[in-house]
Amino acid sequence: MRWSEAFIPTLRDDPADAEAASHRLLVRAGFIRQLMAGVYSMLPLGFRVRGKVMQIIREEIEAIGGQEFLLPELHPREIWERTGRLEGMKDILFTLEDSRGGDLVLGPTHEEIFTTIAGELTSYRQLPQLWYQIQTKFRDEPRPKAGLLRVREFTMKDSYSFDIDAEGLDRQFDAHFDAYTRIFRRLGLPAIPVVASSGAMGGSGSVEFMVASEAGEDDVAHCESCGYAANVERATARPPAVDDGEGAAAPERFPTPGVRTIADLETFPGGAEAARQIKTLVYIVDGEPTVVLLRGDDALMEQKLQDVTGAVEVRPATGSEIVELLGASPGSLGAVGLRDVRILADEALRGRRNMTTGANIDDHHLRGVDVERDIAVSEWVDVRTVRPGEPCPSCGAPLEVFRAIEAGHIFRLGTTYSEPLGATVLDAEGKTVPVMMGSYGIGVERNMAAVVEVHHDDRGIVWPVSVAPYEAVVTIVKVSDTDSWETGKRIYEELLALGVDAIVDDRVERPGVKFNDAELIGFPYRITVGPRGLADGVVEVTERRSGTSEEVVVAAAAARVADQIAAATARP
RNA sequence: CGGGCUGUAGCGCAGUUUGGCAGCGCACCUGCUUUGGGAGCAGGGGGUCGCCGGUUCGAAUCCGGCCAGCCCGACCA
Structure with missing residues (x-):
């Protein structure tokens, strides 16, 4: 991409109404724009990051056997009545009426619809199944906040597993646990799994993946000594014994x-x-x-x-x-x-x-x-709220409590949906049984924001290579200098030929503007091409994360960056 | 839903107290100079002052109503 032809509207000032770092930086660096409370447009840079996040998720879910679907966002209201969630989720459901007076809801999640399709499963021989989609959800959150962290319209990867028994469900649950662990590692997110409340999803046990951040909305109780971790909605503590003495004979x-x-x-x-x-x-x-x-x-x-x-x-x-x-x-x-x-x-x-x-x-x-x-x-x-410093329920060491972003949530649903919606199969004995289900969700834009919360500094965003909007920028310091222009364009072409996702900053701007924009946006690598270096036959390769630069001979620059990117994205 | 705050150009803001030509910085356009860390000079374009109503000779400014956004809480996969 030639920057001079791109729509990348960076702002010189911080937007006044953005508090969270990710909100402030994603707006200022030209990734997103707000349309209304909790509803954002993805600009080209934001769209690219979102696509890369989705691709990582897609690869890891495919790797555990997921089959990709795309389900509707318009649902008949009736199906939500059948599972009781028209009432249970009424506060966040967007509802509407079609021209024939039919009652519709905009899908906030898709257990009902996937389970309806699963009604076509007839035999335990067809199980297990793992179905997923990456698709828009609508939730009328009472208080959207912090840019992309809590919104009313967002993209979610939601997968659903179908098994004949609890052991099968456990296997799928564990497979998702591992897939999620790989996804967050590839996104550069230090997510820790915590015991969570299943809330309105129902089911018997759920795990949230939490990223420590002051911008988050959940509190996690964590024990450094034994690793116990739980959302405070579920966390327990071992209260010290109290000696109340003899006691009065009567109140x-x-x-x-x-x-x-x-x-x-x-x-x-x-x-x-x-x-x-x-x-x-x-x-x-x-x-x-x-x-x-x-x-x-x-x-x-x-x-x-x-x-x-x-x-x-x-x-x-x-x-x-x-x-x-x-x-x-x-x-x-x-x-x-x-x-x-x-x-x-x-x-x-x-x-x-x-x-x-x-x-x-x-x-x-x-x-x-x-x-x-x-x-x-x-x-x-046990209905009390755990406090920091109280003894860990499993080892007794003091618990810490920290703020965190819920990056993913996986649920063992059991038969919560298959029973009311009649998703049954015949088991090996010829008996009709409801299928055992799990559901597993990751919010795509929320994870984009979480990456920014974790990876930024006072100059701007520091994208991990894996999800950067472009992996490298070729900054032509002085576009009026013919040698700089041609060398810069050539290095850019070489990067593309090597498979590097690159952009060339060919704008007629002063160097300071270009450097500041590149750092604000957070491209992982910058190749600076200018008359000063070219006089010695070199360009400068700068790593955003460390800020360190090295001079590289012109002919080796593209390969040098390509190697570093390959090293940064190498997977075990 | 409760509390607090804010709506003036693409962004950041002043002006509202005390009613009297709608302003500043950045960004944008034209020209010249400049070019390795957010340039300088000159000229220029851009406004339903959130919306509706009222008071007034006259309203961004005063009054009433409404809407929207942000923050805290409640709520929330």
Whole structure:
């Protein structure tokens, strides 16, 4: 490509509304432009990177036996009703009506459609199957953010496996785990696999691939000592044992006028430190009022609550719902003596005595509460949010918690979709059984952005060779110098002949502009051709990552860069 | 959905307090000079001041409503 003929609109100033590095740099370097909240146009440079990311993903999924499909983005609403996800995903579904009044949705994911096709599978002899596509998804995210990191229209590689039994599913799951590991390595992303919540996808176990970054939206609890890693939506910790002493013979009520919060009660005379209080929350779990008890200094993880209850919808109860259920207002709530209501207590409260909690009478609390003796706990659950420094559940070393980007997510679905949609086969005994499914997703543009988050410096993007929009740029410092012009064009042609994806900067611009643009965009290699070097028969080869340059004789320059690129993209 | 902030040229911004010719820098066009790290001089083009309504002789500026975007939270494969 000749730069002088290309549309590469770099900006001299940072865009004002871009906070995340990837957002700022991808806009400024001319890769993307925003159309509206969470919707971006790919400009030519962005399109090239996206294509390379997709190609890497495609190669690795083909390598584990994937067959490529392309499914529609318009879906009949009815199929979403059948799996219950019209309700379960209603907040992010784009819905529309066709001219005949038919109800449609824009596909946010494709379990329903792939499973419908899988209905044509009739025999276990046809299994396993591994199907995938790379295609647009639409999700009406309530808050798109950070450029390409969270958008409403994006490209996803989604694959779906179909097996006769759990062992087959495990094999496909493991194959994807390995393929994803290779994909992220080739993208230059240090992704770590973590235990995750399956959320609205359903199924029995899922793994997210996380890239540590402040621009991310998830928190990961990680143990350096044993390698335990889990999304905080799932992470657990081994809380240290607490000695509560003898314990009172019975709870004692005392007046606490004006006390509304855990913190209030900590400082109230005769109160208690947060770790010796019971926090009483009221949630509506699929319509059923549920009391949730936590230690006073713990925070509820709503996703855990949703997971342990298997609920579709979990929300905090409103003030009036609470008063109707418990007869007291938030600030004085407690579960002592409560009956006929589901009470979930966090494991951190098990065996605790001498605790303080609301008396369920406004402006009164109880002290001397023995949780197991005084409260009719329906279920003991783990719903607390893990905090940094708490002991790792498997080895006891302190956990670290860091922010991360979810780069990929793989799910063991089981029969969550095959049963309601009737994707069954006959097994070896001639019995009709639903197929065992897995689904596996990678967001293409999000991974582009993650690469930029990880690979940039104060001058701009530093693309790994594998996904760079062009692998090398030939910068002709002075286009009016005939020798520079012809040498530069010749080296460019030589690069193309050697299979290097190259662009030649033949613009009538000053050298500083060209150097700055090349570094902002982040081409891995630059060959600088100018009168100064040509006087000695050399050009300069500069590596973007290290910033180091070497002088190379003109005739050897293209081969030199081609060799370095080959070395950088070599795969074990 | 709640809170905060912002909408003025392609990008970055001033002007709004106190109503009175719509400005600055970069980018862009023409010419000359310049050419190894975002050049200089001269000339020039580009605007529904987010939208609608109101007040006023007169509105980017004041008032009302709406829309959009960003950040935090809620929510979210």
